[in-house]
Structures are given as C-alpha cells and as structure tokens.
Amino acid sequence: MTMSPSRPTMHDVARVAGVSIKTVSRVVNGEPGVRASTRERVDAAIGQLRFLRNDGASQLRSGRADTIGLIVEDLANPFYSVLAAAVERVTRRHGHLLMTGSGEGLSEQEQSLAAAFLSRRAAGLLVVPTESDHAWLTQEATAGTPLVFLDRPAAGIVADTFLTDNEGGVRSGVEHLAAHGHRHIAFLGDDPAFWTAARRLDGFHTATTALGLRCDRVAMGPHDPAGLVSVLRAWTQGDDPITAILTGNNIVTVAALHAMRAADVRLGLVGFDDFELADLLEPSVTVIAQDPASMGEQAAHMLFQRLAGDTTPPRTVIQATRLVVRESGRLR
Amino acid sequence: MTMSPSRPTMHDVARVAGVSIKTVSRVVNGEPGVRASTRERVDAAIGQLRFLRNDGASQLRSGRADTIGLIVEDLANPFYSVLAAAVERVTRRHGHLLMTGSGEGLSEQEQSLAAAFLSRRAAGLLVVPTESDHAWLTQEATAGTPLVFLDRPAAGIVADTFLTDNEGGVRSGVEHLAAHGHRHIAFLGDDPAFWTAARRLDGFHTATTALGLRCDRVAMGPHDPAGLVSVLRAWTQGDDPITAILTGNNIVTVAALHAMRAADVRLGLVGFDDFELADLLEPSVTVIAQDPASMGEQAAHMLFQRLAGDTTPPRTVIQATRLVVRESGRLR
DNA sequence: TCGGCCTATGACATCGTTGTCAACCCTAGA
DNA sequence: TCTAGGGTTGACAACGATGTCATAGGCCGA
Structure with missing residues (x-):
C-alpha cells in the first residue's frame, strides 16, 4: 500500500518558487502588484507541481461561493434533462458549477437535497418543487440565498418562479380542435395531484365551457393500458360519441396513441408537450x-441577476x- | 440595504447551548461521549438557529470529500441524461453529491470542467471522454482520485472503462436483416471521428464481409436532409439496389426515417439505439x-468500490x- | 480518606486559502 | 546625503470545522 502523495498546496508552490504563500495567492488570483519575473517563477512552480487551488479553502476564507444547486423531479425525464442542460x-x-439531484417527487428527498446543497454553501438554488409546503426555505431566502422555482409554484414561500401557461396551452389545443x-372532445390528463396536471384540467374546463362544449369526458391518471382502452371504447360508443381527445402530457399522449391503436379507434388528437418523431x-x-x-435558461439568468x-x-x-400544428387535429 | 445575517456556525450553536464548539461538533457528527442531556441542549440550539454544518470547512479539516463529478457530452441527449440520472x-x-457538466465534445471544455471538479476536491470523476489524449489525468489517477470512463475509452491513460459492444450490436443487426x-444492406453512420461511430462502422464491415455481402454502401455523418435523400436515391436506383439500411445511432435513425419518407423509398431498417415510439x-x-x-449505475458502483x-x-x-425485434427488419 | 480510572468536556492547533497591514527595497527629489 | 513615496513582498490572523490532548469531576476500591 503506497502512501498517495497529498495534493500540492500554495505552501509547496511557494517553497519551489522561493516566495511566500501570499505571493502565490496573488499570482493565482491575478492580483496586481507582483513583479513580472516573480509571477513567472510562480507560474513555473504551479505548472511543475500541477497545483490546483483548493476552492473549498478559498471559499471558506473569502466567503465566496460558486456552485449552484438544481433539484428536479427526475433527471432522466427529457423535460427536466433539457432544462438541466440549459441551466448548466x-x-x-x-464560471459556476452545477450540482444536480432528483427529488423523485418526494418532499423529504427534496429537503435533504436542498440541505446538502446548502451545507455545501451553494450560492443559489433552482428547484422544481413538490406539492408540499416550502416555508422551511424562507430563512434561507431571507438570509440572501437566491431561490428560483421552476415549472410549478412552491407553496408557503414567495420567490422567483418560472411557469408554463398551462391553461392557455390547453385552451389553444381545444380551440384548434374546435376550429x-x-x-x-375528451381530456386525458395525469394525476391532478400534480400542479401542472390540475392547471391543464382547469384549462380544459374553461376552454370547452367557453365554446359551449361538453367538459365531462375526463380521465385523470395514473393510466393503465387496459383501462385507457375501455375508457376510449366507452366514449366512442353510445350516443354523443367523442371525435377527439386532448392529452395532458407527453407520457399520456404516448399511452393514448397505444390505446387508440389497441382499441382501433381513430380520433382527433392534440397532445401537451412536443416529442421526437411526433411528425x-x-x-x-x-x-x-x-x-x-x-x-431553464431564463431561470438561471434570473438567479445570477x-x-x-x-x-x-x-x-x-x-x-x-x-x-x-401537424395532422392529428383535423376532423376525420 | 439590510445586512443579511451571516449563517450560524458551530460557535453560535455552542454559545446558545452553553457548551464548547467541540461538543457541538461531537453532537453533529454523532460521536459518543456526550451526556444525553447535553446532546439534547445542543440539538435544541441547532434546531432553534437552523444550523447547517459548513461542509466545505468540515472537509477542509477532515480531508474527506463527498462530491462526485460527471462529465458527459450533452446533458440534454437522452442517452447521457438517463446515464446521469442513474449515476446520481x-x-x-x-451519501455523496453529484456535480455535472457538459463537455460538448470539446477537449478544452472537458479539461476545464475536470479542473473545476478537482479544485472542488471531488472524490472521484466519471467521464465520457473526448477523442483527445488524457495523459493530463494520469497524475490525478495515481494520486488516488478514482477515475471511470464511460461509453468510450480514454486515450493515454489506463482506468476503469465501461463500454457498449458496438461491433457486436451492429453484427446482430446485420445478421437480423440477413436472416x-x-x-x-447499407450503413448510415455518424462522423467516424466519434469513437463509437467508428466501432459501429467496423462492426458493419466485419459482419457484412462474414456474410459475403457488399460492405461499400456506407455514408458517415454529419448528414443533412437533402444529402441523405440523394444518397438513398442513388443506392436504391441503378443496378444492385439496396433493400435495407442499418443506422448508426438514434439521431441518424430519425434522419433516415425522414429521408426515406422524403425520397419515398421503402427499405428494411435496423437502428442503433432504442427510442421512444419506435413501436x-x-x-x-x-x-x-x-x-x-x-x-451509469455500474460505473458509479465501480467508482465507489x-x-x-x-x-x-x-x-x-x-x-x-x-x-x-419489431417490424422494420423484415423484407418488403 | 486517598489514589486511580473512566467519562464528559474544553483549549488549542490545524486544514489551505485570503484579507490586513507592516516592512522592505529602490528611486527620485530636496 | 537624506527623506519621501511608490511598488513588492511577507507575517499573521481568520474563515468554520475537526483531531489531539489535557483537565475536571465522579465513582470505585483499598
């Protein structure tokens, strides 16, 4: 078992360059007031030892912080991964670094990730919040840690928030189908415990009502394939059959496509969320x-502001x- | 401008609880040798002040590190985001935290991200490496920072590496089409400057050759829609027309699907990488x-080992x- | 009653860096 | 020649935590 040599510090660089650690610090941080020849010697020592400043120590002393924390529901979901990529x-x-974590929709996990990020003295937090109360973040926010919420508002706290116009989006879809x-028209949504799912359902109600259409053909998730098939069968048979559905997110859209094929029904379709190959x-x-x-980009910008x-x-x-607009909204 | 109160430290907790900071440290770290009543007082003070240990200071003193760095090419690409989610x-x-960064295929950016992670004293690094030489990481590796490469091997360094059997995958596809x-059969691949693209091309050559098929209908990326259409036209017209194509990754597969539709040609198809809605x-x-x-899971496990x-x-x-196996591999 | 030992607690140095401030050198001006 | 002043440089404390070690107090047996 060889002893792994510990990383070089400014002290080592100073010894090699024959200067004090303060001078090394000045060179590393590009501060003025160092003679060119001295700077060169220090730079040479840094290169020779492959010195990397310990940012933890630096930030401890200076009080700076250059890490941002991002909490989403699931990093593997394309919506969040695209958002995360933009934030990063x-x-x-x-010049900051990004720490990411998946809260998986669990309030407890969200809190533990937030605590971990804040213990690491993250400069700010971007959060796709769960439905739970977020008053526990109030102290952090007033202490000066910027907080930005994404995709959904956080209950119990006032902070910058970036949302999609869910109601308006559904309205445009309903109006397109009506046109x-x-x-x-029926609505297939996700579990209304999700804030966005509830907003989209609201949008469906107001839009259909405004157009004088029936708004009671609604099924909210979670959906299983067989259940979906029988729901579609019921809605398309009997009197007053539906001719189109609006789906509440990309997962439901895909499920609906499968179900329509399985039930062998052809309906107009508008789906919330774009997805690859939709065309x-x-x-x-x-x-x-x-x-x-x-x-993600706007939210991150706001945070840096x-x-x-x-x-x-x-x-x-x-x-x-x-x-x-593609083809599936037309009347069959 | 209100002065934002600085975060409470162990010193503050100690004052409130009427103990020394060392005792606070013991309580925070669950060390033995603290009287139950003392522990309670300290815990109460921690709760009252909402104390969060400064992990940077803790790690500076203790030499521990509980952050992992992950560098991929593009966090928005589903392949990498699924990988990243598993790693996270x-x-x-x-009990570690994950820092993520997109290298965007640029060696320079990869190095700067790695340097940033190592400056933060990451405990280990997971890297989807660019094509460039990675000798610059050798010192880190021998200094004891675990290093794991994903998806592609890194040139100039020996370390744990997790790859896909690209040749074998393509071979299974070619054999399926032949069966x-x-x-x-033609091959539409990505830019062979990508290691995986080159391996898949190798696989196409060996597989077709082994079966006594022509292996010279090959077009490597980057592909533009118009170019792809004319390539398909050329291969399907004239003598010895192709009846099937094998595509080298999901992006090329989607491009090929578009091109086949635009060129109005029907061909057998096997694509590298699964994608949603393929069915x-x-x-x-x-x-x-x-x-x-x-x-991602295996690589992360290896790193923690x-x-x-x-x-x-x-x-x-x-x-x-x-x-x-779905339908597109059958002969038309 | 006293010594010895174990438990609970605290004083202090330390991790690697940066802020403060003093000291030094050199040159220019008197 | 002496002094003032600017440009360089370094000594030292401090950031917030933990490791080491000393000490105070209580309990036991002799």
Missing part, C-alpha cells in the same frame, strides 16, 4: 409545445406555449 | 438497444446490446 450552460458561462370541426407518426401529432430549455444584487420584488414569469 | 441515484445512495432475406411508427422500428442506465479501497487492476467492462 448558463451556470458554466458564469377543425371537433365538437366532442413521423401516421398521422403526425399536433402538440402544445413547452420550451424547457428557455425556461439576484446574485449580482438585484433586489426587486420576486417575479413570476409565465411562458407561453406554442401550438405545433 | 447511486451517488445519492452513497430476413436482405442481401443488400408506434409504421412499420415499427427494430433497434439495437443500449442500456445507459445500467452503464475504488473509493472504498479496491485497488485491483483497472477493468474494462463491455456491455452487450439487446436486439429489440
């Missing part, structure tokens, strides 16, 4: 697209959806 | 599936692909 890009551009002659299906699928990359000293009141930004 | 889960289970009567297309697409979640003291020689693990 902005973070990197600001193509559909008068009997290659037969028929291609019209969708209500969100823009997670833009959401706060870090830069912006103390204006917290803002809530609602991002419009974009209706991507 | 394992990391979390081991369904295809004797004229809903007409015809459903047979794919050579990788398992990024398993790769190394951290736990495993000093056996570096291993290279090659993960088999799985042929997901």
